[in-house]
Amino acid sequence: MLAKSLASRSSLLAATGLALMLASCSKEPEKNKQVPQVGFVVVSETSVPVDVELPGRTAPFAQGQVRPQVSGVIQRRLFTEGQLVKKGQALYQIDASLYSAALDQAGANYASAMASAEAAKAKAKRYKPLADSQAVTQQDYTDAAAAARTSAASVAQTRAAMRTAQINMRFTTVPAPITGVIGRSLYTEGALVTANQTDPLAVVSTLDPIYVDIQQSSTDLMQLRRKLEQGGAKPDSRKVTLMLDDGSEYPLSGTLKFAEVTVDSTTGTVTLRAQFPNPDGLLLPGLFVRTRLSEGKQDHVVLVPQGALSRDPRGNATVMVVGAGNKAELRKVTAERTQGDAWVVTAGLKAGDKLITQGLGKARPGQPVRPVPDSTPEKPMAPKKPGAAPASAAK
Structure with a gap:
């Protein structure tokens, strides 16, 4: 009976020792566990442009089509394709022989009309005193005055015809409509052009x-x-x-x-x-x-580096910040667009918040963290002294 009691007491002591060893081993990881270091930046509000x-x-800026105002054969091209031309610069020369002859004819008609008008005017002037003294009939004077006015109108008509001939003669030289770079010529020397043709001779662009x-x-x-x-x-x-x-x-x-x-x-x-x-x-x-x-x-926004923002399975944008008591805090934000390499956050962050940008893989929401300024190198763990006995063995 005594032997049985001693055996029972030794078993109880062994079980108690084993329990104490297990307890000391379970506390060892908690003692060696360190608070993770995270890098943060203090966010501030700013203004960003809204781009699309x-x-x-x-x-x-301006474009002018070079078009002929008269019909004829192109005799010469007076420009180099692809070069800058000035407004009014001569670009093409059209055969002007017919228009020169028309101008001469119009000038002759004008001279003839002028001579006839002078004669009719002088006759009407002589008939007036004669009609007053009844040396000629009043009808003769009326006819002479009408002939003078008709001759004056003929002078005006021939003068207009002469101006038209002068304009046509000027149009035989085709000028640049605007200042700019001229493109390729669509017509060559010897080509027949008309005043009402569809295609331009060339195009000048500013x-x-x-x-x-x-x-x-x-x-x-x-x-x-x-x-x-x-x-x-x-x-x-x-x-x-x-x-x-x-x-x-x-x-x-x-x-x-x-x-x-x-x-x-x-x-x-x-x-x-x-x-x-x-x-x-x-x-x-x-x-x-x-x-x-x-x-x-857009004012009062926060720029968040793209690596510091993630999205949950529903697509909501989230960031990690250093909360009260240096604990990591998961926060939902509104970020609908980017500006350069950063997200534009319009809600969820305010000036002064400590945004975690480094060590996000080690931070857990609600768990303590050791915040340091961004890009601060992490200190390595102190090496154990050689020969140090574990806590369980010391016990």
Whole structure:
């Protein structure tokens, strides 16, 4: 009986020792567990532009078609294709022989009409005193006065015909309608041209400055204006930047000149026109481009680095901040667009919040963290002293 009691007591002591060892081992990980270090930035409110990207096509600032005003054969072309021409500069010479002869004839008719008018006027002048003294009948004087007026009208007609012949003679030299760069000539020397032909002889375009016609959906335009009003955006000077077809950005910025007051019924779009400087002639008419149009400025927003924002399975945007007691806090925010490499947050953050940007993989909502300024190097764990006995063994 005594042996049985001793065996029972030794079993109880062994069980108690085992329990104490397990308790000390379970406390060991908690003692070695460290609070994770996270990097944070203090956010502040700012203003960002509200931009929209739209397609567009370049159009010349001014364009003039070189057209003949008279018919005839082209004798000479007086310009080099692709060069700058000045307004009024001679571009083509049309055969002027017929128009020169017509001008001579008109001049002769004018001279003849002048002579007849002088004679009729002198006759009417002589008949007047004779009619007063009844040396000639009153009818003779009336006929002489009417002949003088008819001759004066004939002079006016022949003078107009002579001016027309002079104008036609001048039109045999075809001038540039505007100052600009002239394109290829559609007619060569020896070609017959007419005053009412469909095709122009050439086209002159003014390319500096140059227009960009932008197409924007009327629905998008109304939605954008509504968002600007709701989001507190303010009007801007509406600068426009240009992206070329190869993806590069045009170095000079433009300005928005006007927007059409009506919507195109076939496409449902509104045409916006921007003007760009083009001193080097890089932009050519008809070029397809992408434009970035500043629609205004949005105040009281927070810029969040893209790596610091994530989305839950429902698509809601969330960030981690350092909350009370240095505990990580998951916070929902409103972020509908980006600005450069950052999200534009319009709700959910305020100035002074500590946004966690580093160590997000170690932070857990509601758990303590050790916040340090962003980009602070993390201190390594202190190495254990060699030969140190574990806590369980010391016991």
